[in-house]
Amino acid sequence: MQNIVKGQAKALRVFQIGVVGASRDAFAALSRIFGVTRYRTRSYQAVPLAVNAKQVDDAIDFIILCTSNPNVLNYWQSRRPQGKALGRPLIRIEKGAAESKDGYVISAPVNPSRLLRQLDQYTIKEMNFFPEFQIGSESDELCETTLEGLKLLKKDGSSVNKRYGLQRALVVDDSLAVRKQIEIEFGLLDTEVDCVDSAEAAIDASAKTAYDIIFMDVVMPGMDGYAACKRIKRSPLNKNTPIVLLTSRSSSFDKIKGTLAGCDTYLVKPINHNEFESVVNKYFSEIRTQAR
Structure with missing residues (x-):
């Protein structure tokens, strides 16, 4: 028989968030927001992606589009670059955006708490990552x-x-x-x-x-x-x-x-x-x- 030994419940994971079309200041702001999560069981790290990227690292978990340029949107939503990360969800940050049916549109300017809460929901829904639900907790x-x-x-x-x-x-x-x-x-x-x-x-x-x-x-x-x-x-x-x-x-x-x-x-x-x-x-x- 195979015996698998597990330790105490610690589901530490860093999700890589590819960011497309953000200005230097906007990318820095997202990095600061994600920095708050570094000591949680679920943390996020911003990774810059070119608007015309030909290849996306397989480690990318989500892609955020910080642009309203229709050509850029069409590239990432239709053609897209190569890599396994293509199957990852696209999250659009749009000024004054209304809630969409799929929930993958975030209104700008971004509310930090709301952004993190939505990313947490996406990791549950898309990645089946749910460390909060514990069996045998106090x-x-x-x-x-x-x-x-x-x-x-x-x-x-x-x-x-x-x-x-x-x-x-x-x-x-x-x-x-x-x-x-x-x-x-x-x-x-x-x-x-x-x-x-x-x-x-x-x-x-x-x-x-x-x-x-x-x-x-x-x-x-x-x-x-x-x-x-x-x-x-x-x-x-x-x-x-x-x-x-x-x-x-x-x-x-x-x-x-x-x-x-x-x-x-x-x-x-x-x-x-x-x-x-x-x-x-x-x-x-x-x-x-x-x-x-």
Whole structure:
């Protein structure tokens, strides 16, 4: 069995923002705005791009057009230069611009807080980057930012992020909040979920149903997750099912116990949306389907 060890939830990422058509002062202003984000889990860095660039670095995540010149707009919106970054969203900064249906128009002069808030939304919607939603966090409440992020991940119901072979999951945790948090994550993948609150109940469920993946807490009243993992790995229906153990313990001894129990992945809580996604992506590849 392969054992993957994850650390404490830290989803630090710097998004490269290609800036086209900005004056020297405007580019400096954007750089100052982005500089505020340098200590966040999600930060931004401005990268100058020529209005007639022939090549765009693949590391560019978004492109901002700071121009109303129709020739420049046509070049970047229709022909565009070469590079993998071509698939990245174009954000237009226009003077007195009204809200557009796709939300990728920002009115000038730019309000720094609004710009960063919109970029945060774009990274959730376009890059599926959502470090704020944490499983096993101390707070059980879903703040407004989290709720808005979940709505963006659902993409207004137009599509769901299904995975090949991932149809049914088992979630085992004595915490109702954690069960609900993981259930929300699987809901975004259009996956059926069975939730139980004890290791004994997990063993009973795994004896009756074949699951595609199991997320299980380690510390629970009665039998712990290690013992349950061993039992489930001996069951005919789920002996090959990936089991992800969730725990607040991060010592080497606990990780070894997880490996010996036969778990496939050992995660230290709290884990965020992107860490959850990385585990799911390890075993199931994405397919795009229209929502039913």
